[in-house]
Amino acid sequence: MKTSIQPQPADARRNDALDEAKRLELYRLQVEIRDCEQRAYDLFLQGLVKGTSHLSLGQEAVAAGFAAAMEKGDLSFCTYRGHAHTLARGVPMEKVLGELMQRDNGLMRGKGGSMHLTSVEHGVMGSYAIVGAHLPIACGAAWRAQYKGQTDVSVCFFGDGTTNIGAFHEAVNLAAVWKLPVIFVCENNLYMEYTSIKDVIPAQLQHPAADRASAYGLERIVVDGNDADAVYRSALAAYTKARAGGGPSLIECMTYRYSGHSRADPAKYRPEGELEAWKARDPIKLYRQRLVEFGIGESQIKRIEDESKRKLDAATEACKAAPPPPESILTTDVYADGGWAWRN
């Protein structure tokens, strides 16, 4: 799929409110996500990550840009491809890897698994594995903020394939009608699962989310999802609008996943050269170049990269040493009393 995005000239990129600390944060988040996702992949190959897993390799800039623009109380609603968004909110790598490895030190002690990462204390209100299910749920969280006069914003991430499921349309419509402080973020990585998104949307549409925004009275927004600064700016504008009572935004970020849909998918459906072309626009490589361009020292950049590796290695070792969850938690937390009793 062609994108309508033109890379911005360097001068325009420089001339904005992003200070050096924010740029370093954006870089750090992307590097940590990349490292952790790559490690998750390696741990599969070693048989240490069980079940399935959906990696965000190549899509790091979207998670980093939205998270870096959030305020502490803002709420993230993620999909099964949610490791990146969970890490971006500050959830420790050990908690994420522990859950992928189904150990007792995992974020949910192995009860949820890779597709359901949740950390309420970090504002990660769940990762949802039924496509589209969380868009209405994010509306509900936003409705609560509106009802109680609270200023937090709910941000809901989903893939391009989600734009064809009913819940997407129900949620975007409800959010527009009720003017809810919710941001819908479509990560368009060109493939719904194994099928190209362009094969399953009308030929007249170029962008599965943005080109449908007008149906709900929303602005058409397409962002270069491999440019963390562009994502950050777009996110900040949407949060500001939502906090001011301006209602929802629907933002489509153009990006690309380097791996297949899930661990089972070798992604052989891709045309030759496509992966390489996107790797030439790798978000982390691009961002590193930009940092250098803006005069940030190599040693400072290297420190971020080394620190990420150090944290990741420590997290990996902790997870390898962690026991599986105890059998005693099999029946806990089915009901709010902590148990599972359905009868007397």
Added chain:
Amino acid sequence: MAELTYRDAVARGIAQEMERDPDVVFLGEDVAGAGGVFKATVGLLEKFGPKRVRDTPISEQAILGAAMGAAMTGLKPIAEIMFSDFLAVCFDYIANEFPKSRYMSNGQLKCPLVVRTGNGAGSRFGAQHSQSVENWAMMIPGLKVVAPSSPVDVIGLFAAAVRDPNPVIFFEHKSLYAAKGEVPDGEIVDTLGSAKILRPGKDATLVALALMVPRALQAAETLSKEHGIEIEVIDLRSLVPLDLQTVLGSVARTGRLFTVEENPRLCGWGAEIASIAADEAFYDLDGPVVRITTPHIPLPAADNLEDLALPSAPRIVDKIRRCLNG
């Protein structure tokens, strides 16, 4: 004490909880301005305003999803799904989202909400607006499932449902909306998971729910008067939690167990009761557990056919009489 219809009890029950707690909000299709298609929510918009009583688009997934998101983050939503048949178009929330979020998150997420829905046959609406689907909810771990049979229970069990910290599916029977009953003044709060023995009897236990409760009582009256058979009638009131102590205690006294349910035959709630009785009350039983159900068919629209399909008081009488005399 006043006589109230089941329909008016719904509005009173919602109002009681909305007055008590400003975090209780109510949403659904045509529930506000129109007062509900069954007129069960008349007056709530006027009393609580459009911020708390909200009309929604025809978007069942958005209704239940929004209720869940609001519940997770601090509100106590009441969501209406107009006809319980429509739970099928938003079943993801019933089956995958509400009941699993707490478990999957290892207790981090909460989902305190109530879904009210018009359930059951008798209105001649045909197969897609008449089903009794409380068994759909019963089979899912993590939900609570309530189905009141009288106006006073509507208010008391509804209050218990709203105050419960779990997702509760609250089945109102459409054919009971016009039924009347005595309701005390003031606040009414009941308990989920407490079945009620509505009529004592020594010869057999008859377990019923919702619309089948008045029919079971009518059948018990006929069996007593015309055949000298004394039936103990139990109104389950909730399927989850399930008050088996009351049911099995009754079976220990009577030695026979009948269930009467509106669900189609396969996997109706009576099957679970029968299975549990076989496991745990086998030596109390003097004969097989007998289920009286709707046949395993879609429901027809024609009044004579719909009446034929549903368990009626004469059918209950006939079945019990033949089983006990046989």
